[in-house]
Amino acid sequence: xxxxxxxxxxxxxxxxxxxxxxxxxxxxxxxxxxxxxxxxxxxxxxxxxxxxxxxxxxxxxxxxxxxxxxxxxxxxxxxxxxxxxxxxxxxxxxxxxxxxxxxxxxxxxxxxxxxxxxxxxxxxx
Amino acid sequence: xxxxxxxxxxxxxxxxxxxxxxxxxxxxxxxxxxxxxxxxxxxxxxxxxxxxxxxxxxxxxxxxxxxxxxxxxxxxxxxxxxxxxxxxxxxxxxxxxxxxxxxxxxx
Numbered sequence: 001x002x003x004x005x006x007x008x009x010x011x012x013x014x015x016x017x018x019x020x021x022x023x024x025x026x027x028x029x030x031x032x033x034x035x036x037x038x039x040x041x042x043x044x045x046x047x048x049x050x051x052x053x054x055x056x057x058x059x060x061x062x063x064x065x066x067x068x069x070x071x072x073x074x075x076x077x078x079x080x081x082x083x084x085x086x087x088x089x090x091x092x093x094x095x096x097x098x099x100x101x102x103x104x105x106x107x108x109x110x111x112x113x114x115x116x117x118x119x120x121x122x123x124x125x
Numbered sequence: 126x127x128x129x130x131x132x133x134x135x136x137x138x139x140x141x142x143x144x145x146x147x148x149x150x151x152x153x154x155x156x157x158x159x160x161x162x163x164x165x166x167x168x169x170x171x172x173x174x175x176x177x178x179x180x181x182x183x184x185x186x187x188x189x190x191x192x193x194x195x196x197x198x199x200x201x202x203x204x205x206x207x208x209x210x211x212x213x214x215x216x217x218x219x220x221x222x223x224x225x226x227x228x229x230x231x232x
Contacts, residue, residue: 046169046212046223061220062126095168104175110216111159113171113180 002026004096006119012090013125018083020119022096028077030054034099035079036112037070039092047092051099052079086123093118127151127215131224139232144200146227148213153193157217160189160198163226164209172211173198205231 008020022035029035036051050060052070060068064083072079083090097112128151138144148158156176161169171180173189176196186201200207208231213224 045225046214048219048221048223059219063220109157109175110221111171111174111214112161112169115168115170118168 002032002098002114004098004114004116006094006096006116008119008121010120010122012086012121012123014087014123015085018081018086018090018094018121018123020081020094020096020121021078022080022116024077024079024098028074029072029079030074032098032100034101034110035072036097036099037081038095038097038112038115040095040118041089041092049081049083049094088123091121091123093120095119126220127154127217127222129213129215129222129224131211131213131227133227134225135228135230137230137232138203140203140205142203144203144207144229146198146211146213146229148191148196148198148224150194150196150215150217154215154217156192157215158189158191158196159214159216160187161212161214162207162209163212167209169212200229203229203231207231 003025005023012018034051037049050070052058067084069082095115095118097115101110130149132147158176160173163169172183177189188199210226210228212226
């Protein structure tokens, strides 16, 4: 059974870089094509941050693109998120998830399943 | 970006009630619509894809419908474990976007 687990600091200072890793267990990260990051500010809705293909190619939300890097480490069966120059507005629970991308009736569909349990990152001095 | 708007924002219903949640897209997204359930303090759980296809293991009381700009998630007979917040998500074009959520409470 595929499982994902986020890890990283729970507290980051303003202007610094938020770094999180997502460890995949139950399958090789190379066997599924896409992996994604989604965040949720406290009490608010969900925001897609970006996704990475197992080849390393990435797609980012334009609202965060200038500050985000998502990378993949196949030797550790992990993928990672780096968000630069953080502010209090970046305080959120950060989720990693498998970004399923399948062809159905010659059309490509995407969804997120499963998700990690989430990692709360607070930006504060 | 495609904006997703859900209604109502919250609802309270009794066990056994039929519950319907609406999701509207700011432009046509065909059937590129997914639904998730999030219980308090937990990660979202994937329920429905292509607007109406039930993910394996999801109870059959959940169903989805719609195409274009208007979609619905229906719980045919609300159960105590169905409390939580439900989100729609479009996968028609990036950036993938979510609705603001509909909180379902059990009376």
